[in-house]
Amino acid sequence: MAIIAVRLDPESEEALNRVARETGQTKSEIVREALIQLPRRKLRKQAAVRPYDLMKKGIGVCHSGRLRRPERVGDKFYEQLVADRKRSEELNREYYDARLKELILLDSNRRRPTRRSSRR
Numbered sequence: 001m002a003i004i005a006v007r008l009d010p011e012s013e014e015a016l017n018r019v020a021r022e023t024g025q026t027k028s029e030i031v032r033e034a035l036i037q038l039p040r041r042k043l044r045k046q047a048a049v050r051p052y053d054l055m056k057k058g059i060g061v062c063h064s065g066r067l068r069r070p071e072r073v074g075d076k077f078y079e080q081l082v083a084d085r086k087r088s089e090e091l092n093r094e095y096y097d098a099r100l101k102e103l104i105l106l107d108s109n110r111r112r113p114t115r116r117s118s119r120r
Contacts, residue, residue: 006031 008016020027 016027016030019025019030023030
């Protein structure tokens with residue numbers, strides 16, 4: 001195993017000593033664990049996608065066509081959300097109405113009486 005020397009400022013040294021006391025591990029073990037976990041944390045941070053990251057291009061951006069005129073972006077954003085929701089509800093309603101008509105048609109076809117001969 002290689003031996004390396006690391007210079008620590010007093011705060012970092014105190015933090016290392018505190019963790020060693022609390023966990024009962026040696027300073028070497030703590031440093032080794034930290035070196036193993038550090039790349040994993042960085043990879044996790046890079047891979048994590050927050051909802052804000054997906055929407056950040058659109059937040060605070062609203063063009064009304066007027067130049068250099070302050071607007072209440074929150075109101076515009078809310079109006080757009082309401083319009084999108086209404087559009088979505090209309091599409092859902094149309095889909096379910098069409099599906100209901102199909103089911104009624106299938107059900108009416110099943111209920112049609114069939115002619116059977118009365119002779120046996």
